[in-house]
Amino acid sequence: MLKFSRIAWIIALFxxxxxxxxxxxxxxxxxxxxxxxxxxxxxxxxxxxxxTKPDARILVQGGGSGxxxxxxxxxxxxxGNSDIFAEEKTDINAxxxxxxxxxxxxxxxxxxxxxxxxxxxxxxxxxxFSGKITNWKEIxxxxxxxxxxNRPKSSGTRATFKKYALNGVEEAAGxxxxxxxxxxxxxxxxxxxxAIGYLAxxxxxTSVRALNFNGVTPTIANITNGKYPIWSYEHMYxxxxxxxxxxxxxxxxxxxxxxxxxxSALGYIPVSEMKVSR
Amino acid sequence: xxxxxxxxxxxxxIKACDHVINRSSPKPGYFFRETLGRYYTTLCGSVxxxxxxxxxAFVAIKGLTAFIGSHPISxxxxxxxxxxxxDASASEGGPEFGALAFIIGSLSVSGLxxxxxxxxxxxxxxxxxxxxxxxxxxxxxxxxxxxTGIPSVVxxxxxxxxxxxxxxxxxxxxxxxxxxxxxxxxxxxxPTITTLATDALQALPIxxxxxxxxxxxxxxxxxxxxxxxxxxxRILIGITLGITRAFGEALAVxxxxxxxxxxxxxxxxxxxxxxxIITMDMGNTVTGSDWNNTMWSMALLLLLITFGFIxxxxxxxxxxxxxxxxxx
Numbered sequence: 273m274l275k276f277s278r279i280a281w282i283i284a285l286f287x288x289x290x291x292x293x294x295x296x297x298x299x300x301x302x303x304x305x306x307x308x309x310x311x312x313x314x315x316x317x318x319x320x321x322x323x324t325k326p327d328a329r330i331l332v333q334g335g336g337s338g339x340x341x342x343x344x345x346x347x348x349x350x351x352g353n354s355d356i357f358a359e360e361k362t363d364i365n366a367x368x369x370x371x372x373x374x375x376x377x378x379x380x381x382x383x384x385x386x387x388x389x390x391x392x393x394x395x396x397x398x399x400x401f402s403g404k405i406t407n408w409k410e411i412x413x414x415x416x417x418x419x420x421x422n423r424p425k426s427s428g429t430r431a432t433f434k435k436y437a438l439n440g441v442e443e444a445a446g447x448x449x450x451x452x453x454x455x456x457x458x459x460x461x462x463x464x465x466x467a468i469g470y471l472a473x474x475x476x477x478t479s480v481r482a483l484n485f486n487g488v489t490p491t492i493a494n495i496t497n498g499k500y501p502i503w504s505y506e507h508m509y510x511x512x513x514x515x516x517x518x519x520x521x522x523x524x525x526x527x528x529x530x531x532x533x534x535x536s537a538l539g540y541i542p543v544s545e546m547k548v549s550r
Numbered sequence: 551x552x553x554x555x556x557x558x559x560x561x562x563x564i565k566a567c568d569h570v571i572n573r574s575s576p577k578p579g580y581f582f583r584e585t586l587g588r589y590y591t592t593l594c595g596s597v598x599x600x601x602x603x604x605x606x607a608f609v610a611i612k613g614l615t616a617f618i619g620s621h622p623i624s625x626x627x628x629x630x631x632x633x634x635x636x637d638a639s640a641s642e643g644g645p646e647f648g649a650l651a652f653i654i655g656s657l658s659v660s661g662l663x664x665x666x667x668x669x670x671x672x673x674x675x676x677x678x679x680x681x682x683x684x685x686x687x688x689x690x691x692x693x694x695x696x697x698t699g700i701p702s703v704v705x706x707x708x709x710x711x712x713x714x715x716x717x718x719x720x721x722x723x724x725x726x727x728x729x730x731x732x733x734x735x736x737x738x739x740x741p742t743i744t745t746l747a748t749d750a751l752q753a754l755p756i757x758x759x760x761x762x763x764x765x766x767x768x769x770x771x772x773x774x775x776x777x778x779x780x781x782x783x784r785i786l787i788g789i790t791l792g793i794t795r796a797f798g799e800a801l802a803v804x805x806x807x808x809x810x811x812x813x814x815x816x817x818x819x820x821x822x823x824x825x826x827i828i829t830m831d832m833g834n835t836v837t838g839s840d841w842n843n844t845m846w847s848m849a850l851l852l853l854l855i856t857f858g859f860i861x862x863x864x865x866x867x868x869x870x871x872x873x874x875x876x877x878x
Contacts, residue, residue: 308833336833338842346837363839419724424809425637426834426841442642445635449726449820450809452830456710463715464724 301329302517306340306353307428309377309454309472310506313538314353317530321521328517337361337428344509345369350518352509355428369509374525375540378473378503379433380490382458382480386465389413391484397437400468403444408466420448421460421469429454432504433470437485470502474539492541498548505550506540606853613850616647616843623647623840628847634811636831636841647844651811653851655821658814659728659803660796663735664743668789671740675747675785676773680759691748697741706805709734714806723818726808731821734802739792746788750781783866790866794859798852800825824848 304314311334318330335343337354341364344352355377358366381397383389387408392400399405400418408416422443423430434440451457454475461467462479473490476482482490485502494500514522524530531542616623631648638645674694678686709730718725754777762772778785800823808820809830828845835842 334833336835338834338836342837361836361839363836424830424834426831428834442638445633446810446812448810449724450822450830452804452809456805459710460726464718 300327300517301331302350303331304351304353305333305335305343305349307337307355308334309355309428310353313534313540316534317525320529321524330521338426341509344511347511354507354509355504356431358509368511370513372508372522373505373543374508375506375535375543376503376546377506377540378490378495379429379470380473380476380482381437381468381470382461382476382482384461384465384467385481387413387416391487393486394439398439398441401438401443402441403447416466419464419467421457421467422448422450424450424452433502436502495541496545496547609850609853612846616840616847632813645840649848651813652822652824652827652848654813656797656823659731659735659821659823660793662732663739663796664789664793666732666736667740667792668743671743672747672785674744675751678748679751680773694741694744702799702802705734705738706802709802709806721818724808724820726806726820727818728814728821729817731803731807734806735796735799738799738802739796742795743788743792746791747785750784751777754780783869787863787866790859790863794856798856800829804829824852
């Protein structure tokens with residue numbers, strides 16, 4: 273009885289102490305947080321970086337572009353990952369942030385495979401998303417109701433698509449479904465007849481059909497040569513010029529290890545290959 | 551049960567003796583077991599209280615910021631307008647923060663879930679507690695309790711893969727709907743209500759049943775006229791806890807309701823809830839912006855409504871003890 277209660281107390285005390293200790297133990301470490309679209313690349317790059325520098329710790333977190341920008345501006349994170357330019361978010365003091373464009377992501381409008389349309393013009397796309405075109409037969413498709421699958425209004429993907437594909441036109445309220453992640457958007461489009469939405473190129477597999485935009489096929493080659501306009505930079509922001517470990521890691525991100533291999537392997541486009549810029 | 555009551559005084563005696571011995575000649579372990587233990591439990595208790603107070607205060611402060619900041623949002627507009635245009639510029643009609651569609655969405659999806667779930671749960675409780683206690687305790691109840699261990703993302707994914715296409719094929723529409731959300735929730739809260747209703751029925755004195763049978767009542771009459779009224783307030787507590795859980799659930803619901811910002815016109819129309827809009831927009835908006843602040847206001851609203859449910863539970867609970875008191 274005595275032994276048992278003593279052990280129980282020791283375990284209880286140990287947990288209390290260890291929870292506190294974990295918080296203190298972080299030594300030579302930096303935090304990169306924000307965009308979930310960029311997270312896989314940063315995570316893999318951080319793992320490789322830490323293999324070469326065993327005493328460094330790079331903590332990679334999601335949270336969304338807004339969180340990343342807020343945290344880096346407030347000093348809560350060393351690097352803020354974002355899908356959009358800091359200038360595009362109001363309430364962020366973008367002047368104090370330094371932009372590091374690490375790669376490019378292409379986006380495409382995708383439809384359910386039963387929709388036989390293969391090309392849309394910008395005007396048709398705007399009419400679809402603003403609710404003027406409600407049936408696919410109006411643009412030469414099957415007699416099928418248009419079902420719009422959006423990302424949340426705060427999503428970076430949605431902002432990019434609205435800006436470059438829809439020419440800034442606001443989607444009509446209440447006519448679309450909204451799905452939180454690209455994975456759910458793809459699953460929903462694949463299963464819902466007449467569905468249309470948009471995805472990063474790396475997400476567009478054979479379960480959905482990617483549409484040509486103004487007659488241009490969404491391929492990496494067409495993005496790098498500037499023919500296909502729906503793409504955006506992935507940014508890693510620092511507050512002021514990066515120093516120490518943050519600087520080393522950002523140099524690594526821009527170096528041949530990441531830009532030459534990892535970026536393409538994960539479906540992103542290296543910034544160095546872009547023949548156009550924004 | 552019998553062995554427990556027999557053992558009770560014995561344990562007390564041993565503990566009391568132990569205590570006396572320690573007083574006369576303190577052993578090395580005395581301080582460790584008694585004083586330290588007391589301080590440790592007091593500390594943990596205070597931490598829990600402190601955490602609760604801090605969290606409520608934090609959500610309240612953040613939630614009220616939207617209404618008092620530099621360009622305040624009208625609370626009436628927030629509560630009663632359906633215009634949700636947080637990203638619209640001033641030229642497009644200005645940002646608008648009406649959350650009514652989310653409030654109605656949350657209330658209707660959790661209310662419907664309870665309508666689906668409660669009859670099923672109470673019937674199951676009658677089966678477990680009264681009609682088939684043997685197989686109920688050994689089989690039905692453990693199976694139901696397994697449900698509580700399933701993560702909500704699994705409920706959501708199953709709903710998305712099976713329920714949504716099923717509703718689309720059977721009833722038409724898109725499948726993403728109020729109906730899909732409330733069915734998923736109904737399944738999630740079923741074990742909560744069933745367990746509490748079963749406990750309520752099992753806690754009734756056997757004399758109620760025996761007395762009823764002795765007066766010539768049938769089993770159904772006994773259940774319906776005697777046992778239900780006697781267990782009513784505890785069953786209602788179970789139902790209210792079910793609503794509370796349904797109201798706060800975010801992930802599973804968000805995956806199957808479609809998240810259209812509009813007031814649901816039918817069971818088959820897509821809806822949004824307070825929790826679904828918070829999970830979707832919280833991370834992508836900038837801290838301190840009006841948009842982000844209204845997310846906190848919705849969190850505060852969620853908290854207040856949940857507190858309301860807890861108050862209802864407390865009132866129901868006190869009614870029960872009062873009744874007990876007057877019976878005795």
